[in-house]
Amino acid sequence: MISVSNFFIFDFEKLKIMKKLFLLGFLSFQIICAFSQSPQAFNYQMVVRDAGGIALVNQNVRVQISILLGPLPGTVVYSEEFDSATNDFGIISLAVGSSTNHTGDFTMIAWGSGDYYLKVEVDPSGASNYIDMGTTQLLSVPYAMFAGQSGMSLNDNDSDPTNEIQILSVTNDTLYLSNGGFVPLTGYVDTLWNRNGNKIYNTNTGNVGVGINDPFGKMVVQGDASMSDTLPLFEVKNRDGQTVFIVYPDSVRIYVGDDDTKTNKGVFAVSGRNSAKSLTNNYLWITPDSSRIFLDSLNSKGGFAVKSFGNALSKDFFSVYTDTDQVIDPSQKKILWYPAKSAFLSGKVLIEDPDSVGANSVAIGFESKAKGDWSQAMGYKCYARGDYSMAIGKNSEANANNSYAFGERVYARSFDSYALGSNAIAEGVGSYAFGSAGRDTLGNLLGTYTKATGVSSYSFGSGCIASGVNSLSFGVSDSATGRNSIAMGAYSKAYGDYSFAFGFPFTGGYPLSSFPTKANSYAVAIGTAVAADGFGSIAMGRFAFANGTNSISLGFGIPNTFLAPANYNTANGTNSIAVGFGNGATGDYSMAIGYDNIASGTHAVSFGNFLNAQSFSSFAIGRYNALLGGTAGSWVLTDPLFVVGNGTSSGLRSNALTILKNGNTGLGVTAPDATLDVVGTFQLGGGTNFSKYEAGTLLVGTNGVGGVKTVTLTFPTAFTVAPEIVVTTKNAAGINDVIVASVRNVTTTNAVILLYRVDSPGGQWGQSLSLDWFAWE
Structure with a gap:
């Protein structure tokens, strides 16, 4: 039997899941070298753990395995998918080549034709959104299968009858051959190990080492420098193959049974026993629903303590015991259950008077006090004076009922107030002060606290003040003093009711001046050194001022300098608007x-x-x-x-x-x-240039006498030279007389016009004739 093991470590850091995961895969191939058919699959195991090394147990996952023919990036010759679930230890076992959901023919892979690689893709959610976990070259394992293929085609066709394949078998300490021969193996026995039936034991009188050649104990197991922290040094399993006790290079874990279907649930206990080997007392008892330490409450020596070396009582690090004293002054290092108030105290405990401890309160740290009922004080000299209050940090105080102070020198002084940070004060009912006092350029604290003094006010930042009802101050040294006002930025001032100031100040110019961003009632100021001082006004930009009621100033200006006066963008008039640079809308x-x-x-x-x-x-x-x-x-x-x-x-x-x-x-x-x-001159229709132009209509009237009628046209104003003149006759409505006009004797002041009707023998006309004229020079 040939067994080859390879290890693969994958990082799931790209997965958008609640934890980073890493995958430890153990790939094992087992191939029997014989004439029988070589198995067309190999086993693959992996353990899915999170970044802390904890196995993800009983979780559905989907895995895609691909066989690639090199060189990389490779050609996929076979691919298959597995739907599986991790067991109680986070382990998945797969048989590569056995899935019915596959692409390609596993049996047709020519393992000896080149380099092959194993590519693993996993979706821990059980879907098909695979993450590529890496590709690793397959070395000797697949070639064992190739050897299996070769064994199937072995040809023993030779002429030597003594050169035949034999079957080897081992019985006890002897190796037997199928043709009748045998080889004794007694000379190869390790005399330090012996057998008693189906048991083995070590006969060495010294120590036994695994991974170490000079063990200092009876049994020592040592890892090596290349060993992963996720691989165990020592492991104990139960009859079902489940880990009970396991030792890693950096930790030790004990697993107990926790199966709801079993009557006797797993438990871990430390108990005492006497010389008769009978159980006396339980000292430590851990079950799925609790962890318990048992103390002797009857004897004076009963308790639980962590102490320094030696027996000096002043060196207690941790102690738990009941105490009926009502006063502890000066302070002492204790963990104390205070039965009179059902309160708990630990650290440097200071109880100057029974009223220093609230009912059901908790005080932890250096001389912190939880005086209010159901209050908590934690840190350095923190005080929770109000009922349901909490003070945590350094020199912080929660003085009112339902108040909360967290940080250094923060104070929550009204009902339902909250103070958080460094040098923050919440004084208004329902107020919030989050931040710190103002700081200079070197980072040193100044005297201005972040304060929320108005009812339902909010102050966030460095040295901000929210004193108006429902006001909000956010930034650096901002102040929101008007009702429902908002100040944001740095040194902004929302001093009017329902005002909004958002921006930054300017300090400079000649002479030296300071310009904060500020806003009056119902006004809005946004920018650097802008002011909406008018009721309902709006100022935005830099050095933009809206001083008039409902005025608007949008734009920029400049302050005084040594060489030039200030030039602001200003809207001073009621309902006025100034937009741009240096404008003034004063009306x-x-x-x-x-x-x-x-x-x-x-x-x-x-x-x-x-x-x-x-x-x-x-x-x-x-x-x-x-x-x-x-x-x-x-x-x-x-x-x-x-x-x-x-x-x-x-x-x-x-x-x-x-x-x-x-x-x-x-x-x-x-x-x-x-x-x-x-x-100057002008043109009509793009023609002649005119230096003077006059036009009009002259009423001529009738011509009952007939013949030529002469009229004089006097210009409204005199020309400098005799002008050019154009005259057009204008018949009365409905009359079509043909009358010819001729201009004579044009001077700078007048002209003579001769009129004659050409469509009538006598030249008479009875209509009231008019002349349209224009003259120019």
């Missing part, structure tokens, strides 16, 4: 959008850069518009309504277009005195 309901614009008039809008909309309901776009003034709070017809600025600097301001509230429009004119007032 009520005004809007300044862009870069460094001002909207100072009520309802005014400036949109561009370096604009100023000064008059009531005015609109300025472009840049550097001319400053025309105007009345900011009322409608005045001669004030600007709409301007398009086209200036180049603050010293060279101008307008491309100016429209006044009376409708006068100026092109290149800042104070137009006509419906359209143009300075």
Whole structure:
């Protein structure tokens, strides 16, 4: 019989399951070398353990085994799946080549044709989401099967009758051959081991070692440096092959029966016995539902203790005993059951007065006190004074009923309050203070505690304060003082009711100034050095200020410097809006959008850069518009309504277009005195350039006399030179007279027009004729 064992270790760290697993597989092949048919399968065992080395027992898994023909990555010549379950020890046993759910023919694998590899894939959930656990070369084991194939085809066709195959067998100490010969084996007997029936024993008077050639005890088992921690050094199994006692390189485990179907459940016990070998007392008793240590409560020596070497009582490390004393002062190192209050104390116990211990309380640590009923105090000088309270840490206090303090110098002072961290105080009913006191740049604690003083307030961070009812402060040195206010970031201030401040401060400039982010009632401030001081206002950005009621400032500004004054983005007017950089919406309901614009008039809008909309309901776009003034709070017809600025600097301001509230429009004119007032030339339809243009309609009337009628056209304003002029006759409605007009004697102030009707012999007309004209230079 040939037996070859290989070991495989896999890591399940990629699996999205509740624990990391690792798989220890034990692959064994057993092949009988004979003329009979070689078995077409080999055994594979694996133990599934978690990362702590604990076997995952009674768990359904699915395994896929593949035989690969090398070289790697290899070609799959056979693949099969197994649905199995780990046993009570986490073991799975498979027969590779025997699954009915397979691909390929196991019997047709030509084991001698090349290198073969075993690939293992596992899904611990029992599904088909396989994880590749690795591929390992198959060495001598499959080739034993190849040898089996060779044995099946052995040809003993030779002419030598003495060269025949014989069968070997062993009886007692003799090896027999099938042709009648035999070989005595007595000379190969180890004299240190002997047999008594079906028992063996060692006759050595010294020690026995396994893995060690110089054992120091009667029986010593030693592992080697290459041995895995998951392989046992020594193991004891019961009649069912189940492990009872097992020793690993780093641990020892004892397994007892825990089968609900059996009457006598497994148990582990340490008991005493007398000289008559009779049971006296149980000292340690472990069952599936409990672990018990039995103490003598009748004698003074009864108890349980862990002590230092020697008998000095002052060196107790651990002791449990009843104590009827009501006072322990100064403090003593004890584990104490306090029967008067059904309380438990351990550590450096200090009981200055019976009222220092609450009923059903627990105090653990150095001079900690659980004074409230059902309270717990743990750590260094922690005090739980309120009923149902808890204080854990260093110098922490839970002073009110149902209060909780966890950390260093934290205080929960009101009913249902919670303090957690370092230097945190929860003073409001239902308040939460989580964090620490403020710290300087070196990390040293400052004097500002994190405080939650308002009812149902929340303060989280470093040096934060939440004093308003239902307020929230979160960050570094933030303060939420208004009701239902929220302050987040660093040094933010939500001082108004229902306010929200989220951002960071700025400290600098010339002279040195500090700008916190802050918000008034119903206001929102988000950014660095922004302020929503107006009721219901919104400020967002950097150096953005919303001072007017319901105002909005979105954008950026700059503080004072040594070389330049401050330029903030400000919305000062009621319901005003400033968006961009350095804008100022100072008029009520005004809007300044862009870069460094001002909207100072009520309802005014400036949109561009370096604009100023000064008059009531005015609109300025472009840049550097001319400053025309105007009345900011009322409608005045001669004030600007709409301007398009086209200036180049603050010293060279101008307008491309100016429209006044009376409708006068100026092109290149800042104070137009006509419906359209143009300075410079203009074109109509992309044709001739005009420097001056006038047009109108002249009423001519009737011509009862007949012949040529002469009329004079006087221009509304004088031209600098005699203009070009075009005249078109305009019949009255329903009349189609054909009348020819001819222009004569054009001067800078007027022109003479001759009119004659050509479709009537006398030239008369009875309609009220008109002339449309336009003139230009």
